[in-house]
Amino acid sequence: MTTRRQILKGGLAAGAVVAMPAVLRAQAEPFRIGLLTVRTGPLAQGGLQMEQGLATFLKEKGSTLAGRAVELIAADTGGNPAGARTKAQELVERNKVGVILGPLAAFELLAVTDYVRARKVPLISLAAAEDVTQRHVNPWVVRPAASSGQCSHVMADYALKEMHLKRVATISEDFAFGYEQVSAFQRVFEDEGGKVVRKLWPPLNAPDFTPFIAQIGQVDGVFTGFAGSNPLKFLRAYADVGLKGKVPVTGGWTAFDDALLKSFGDEAVGAYSSTFYTSDYGSDSNKRFVAAMDKDYGVVPGAYSAGMYIAGQCVEGAIAKLGGKTDDKDAFMAALKGLSLTDTPRGPFTFDTYGNVVGDVFVRRCERQGGKLVNATVKTYEKVSQFWTYDPATFLKEPVYAKDSPPAKNLE
Amino acid sequence: MWSLLTINSISFGGLLFLLSAGFSLIFGLMRIPNLMHGSFFMLGAYVGASLAQRGYDFWLAALAGAGVTLIVGGLVERVLLRRLAGQPLAQVLLTLGLSFIVADLCLMIWTGDPIQPGTPAGLRSSVAALGTTVPLYRLAVVVLAVAVAAALWLLIEHSRLGAMIRAGVDDAPIARAMGIRVSSLFTFVFCLGAGLAGFAGVVGSPILSVYPGLDADMLPLALIVVILGGAGSLVGALLGSLLIGFLYNFGQAMLPDLSYVILFLPMLIVLLVRPQGLLGRVAL
Numbered sequence: 011m012t013t014r015r016q017i018l019k020g021g022l023a024a025g026a027v028v029a030m031p032a033v034l035r036a037q038a039e040p041f042r043i044g045l046l047t048v049r050t051g052p053l054a055q056g057g058l059q060m061e062q063g064l065a066t067f068l069k070e071k072g073s074t075l076a077g078r079a080v081e082l083i084a085a086d087t088g089g090n091p092a093g094a095r096t097k098a099q100e101l102v103e104r105n106k107v108g109v110i111l112g113p114l115a116a117f118e119l120l121a122v123t124d125y126v127r128a129r130k131v132p133l134i135s136l137a138a139a140e141d142v143t144q145r146h147v148n149p150w151v152v153r154p155a156a157s158s159g160q161c162s163h164v165m166a167d168y169a170l171k172e173m174h175l176k177r178v179a180t181i182s183e184d185f186a187f188g189y190e191q192v193s194a195f196q197r198v199f200e201d202e203g204g205k206v207v208r209k210l211w212p213p214l215n216a217p218d219f220t221p222f223i224a225q226i227g228q229v230d231g232v233f234t235g236f237a238g239s240n241p242l243k244f245l246r247a248y249a250d251v252g253l254k255g256k257v258p259v260t261g262g263w264t265a266f267d268d269a270l271l272k273s274f275g276d277e278a279v280g281a282y283s284s285t286f287y288t289s290d291y292g293s294d295s296n297k298r299f300v301a302a303m304d305k306d307y308g309v310v311p312g313a314y315s316a317g318m319y320i321a322g323q324c325v326e327g328a329i330a331k332l333g334g335k336t337d338d339k340d341a342f343m344a345a346l347k348g349l350s351l352t353d354t355p356r357g358p359f360t361f362d363t364y365g366n367v368v369g370d371v372f373v374r375r376c377e378r379q380g381g382k383l384v385n386a387t388v389k390t391y392e393k394v395s396q397f398w399t400y401d402p403a404t405f406l407k408e409p410v411y412a413k414d415s416p417p418a419k420n421l422e
Numbered sequence: 423m424w425s426l427l428t429i430n431s432i433s434f435g436g437l438l439f440l441l442s443a444g445f446s447l448i449f450g451l452m453r454i455p456n457l458m459h460g461s462f463f464m465l466g467a468y469v470g471a472s473l474a475q476r477g478y479d480f481w482l483a484a485l486a487g488a489g490v491t492l493i494v495g496g497l498v499e500r501v502l503l504r505r506l507a508g509q510p511l512a513q514v515l516l517t518l519g520l521s522f523i524v525a526d527l528c529l530m531i532w533t534g535d536p537i538q539p540g541t542p543a544g545l546r547s548s549v550a551a552l553g554t555t556v557p558l559y560r561l562a563v564v565v566l567a568v569a570v571a572a573a574l575w576l577l578i579e580h581s582r583l584g585a586m587i588r589a590g591v592d593d594a595p596i597a598r599a600m601g602i603r604v605s606s607l608f609t610f611v612f613c614l615g616a617g618l619a620g621f622a623g624v625v626g627s628p629i630l631s632v633y634p635g636l637d638a639d640m641l642p643l644a645l646i647v648v649i650l651g652g653a654g655s656l657v658g659a660l661l662g663s664l665l666i667g668f669l670y671n672f673g674q675a676m677l678p679d680l681s682y683v684i685l686f687l688p689m690l691i692v693l694l695v696r697p698q699g700l701l702g703r704v705a706l
Contacts, residue, residue, distance in 0.1 A: 050525075050526060050529065051525075051634065051635065052633070052634045052635030052638075054529050054534045054634055055533070055534030055535055055536070055633075055634065056534075058533060058534055210678070211678060212674070212678075212681075213681050213682065215635065215638070215639045216674070216681070217434075217630055217639055217640065217643065217670075218430070218434055218629065218630070218670070220426070220430045220434075220671070221427060221430065221670065221671040221672075221674035221675050222674060222675075222678075224423045224426045224427055224430070224675060225423065225675055227423075238536075238633070239536035239631055239633035239635075242536050242538045242631040242633075243629075243630060243631050246538060246628070246629065246631065247629075250548070250557040250559075250560070250629075251426065251554075251555065252548065252554075252555035269535075270535075270536070272535070273535055273536045273537060273538055273631075274538070275538065275540055
């Protein structure tokens, strides 16, 4: 006669037998995540934020994503293309990673894009470099952060319709990320009836921006795509010349990032920016994320760390879809691209057929609240695509955003 | 716009002089091509800026920044550079390597977040001049540069200490025979140069902000100024700084696509026509 207890025992044993191989396999062989970060040189600040964001996510999950143990292997690219390429190769061939997260900069992504395509390695990018998800789609890349132009399109719309700026000067670093942001801004701004009357391109490491600011001239507003520490130098010189408060400043997602605010003084108050991540967003995962970043590192997270937290969520989502079986890379990539996440620090998002994110973009105004500088969200644009409101097919027939493309018709 | 550029040229030139005077001294007197000079600038800036941010008086913080680089400079000269006297290539490699180490140490300590100390109290306003607004602080930098130039000139050309240094440079064995402690004097010169660079870093920090890579951005400027003006000549460094200040400001405004050509081309021409620089002494 079988008792209930025996049935229970038998059931448990049977369950254990079924579960055992999967459990054993998971323990023996964790899923490896490779992170392309930057620990040395001028870009190291962003690299550090990337690592903090990902570490926060993995800590929250106990290094187990959807039942699968994961192992993180971080590699320092040195912030240059050759380093990024070498480290990507190391991650794949020596460390046998199942997915690469990062890199930080567009030129690093360009250096590894052919390699991950040839070796069929799924890559979740933080860096922009438009064409990787546009004219030269890399089927092994998804970008849950934003293309360079994605947030600038939004800023242009807001500057014209809500700030009522008509004539604008742009100023940004003389390199690809600057061109892509500024050209995107210019395109939407002029298509909707505004005029970009001056475009200024200081070199990346210009010591003093005053000579450029001196050329801004009579305009209603300024758009800047500055990144790294350049927004600080720019706004200080802007205030010194006496333009602060007279000519409003708008910026892209790196210009007035939340993580940068602690370095600013009052000269940042009143600056508008558009971004895919804002630390004042109200989702559950973002509240947990912001609290954890404050507790562990004493920082307010910006788009670099949030971008990696979200990349971690993408990995988790894909593993969950595949039931932990991550060996089939094509299936893994398909699972990534088919993700539709709802509770993330940036809100709900999906990917378009090119692998780029379709998600909310926030316009914020920098304000001083309780003695601290904060970016207060003033408007949310929902489900923004990298093509803005343009038809993708028509959009892709035009050349990629560059220094003189599309040409500026209203320069004075 | 032109008046703003003119005034900014002079103030940027003042900052460049503070940066390059030390380099000119070390290179001109000791013949050491010190590629750590940008690192001293950045290290001083970090120390000073973080002290100023914690609420210490800005000028006190500037002296602290100068003090730290002075000590580091002294150690580098005493412990390392001394062994490489007369070997310029080894000196270049050593100082280049040390500059990478300093850069990574700064990254470790200050974590790469840019710092921008507030403009010192009393210099926050701006004055209207020549139809434009000029921040008072940028004028103060010019005054400071002139004061430092005068003090250095008096020290090197019109003091007993300066005479001993010049004697040590011109003929070290004879100077030693006369009882001059040449090695101590050289350490003094190196400390002075490093300290000046650190001081310049703090003075420049409200304008430039402090960030990883500041060293590499400033070192080429110091090199251009000194090669243009002539190594070892303080008046040359002053002239070179002003020239580069004007070339940088007007060059960026008028020929932005050639911004680096405009800085380096005059240096190349001067090297071709007058290898010792505009006011440099003929090489010994």
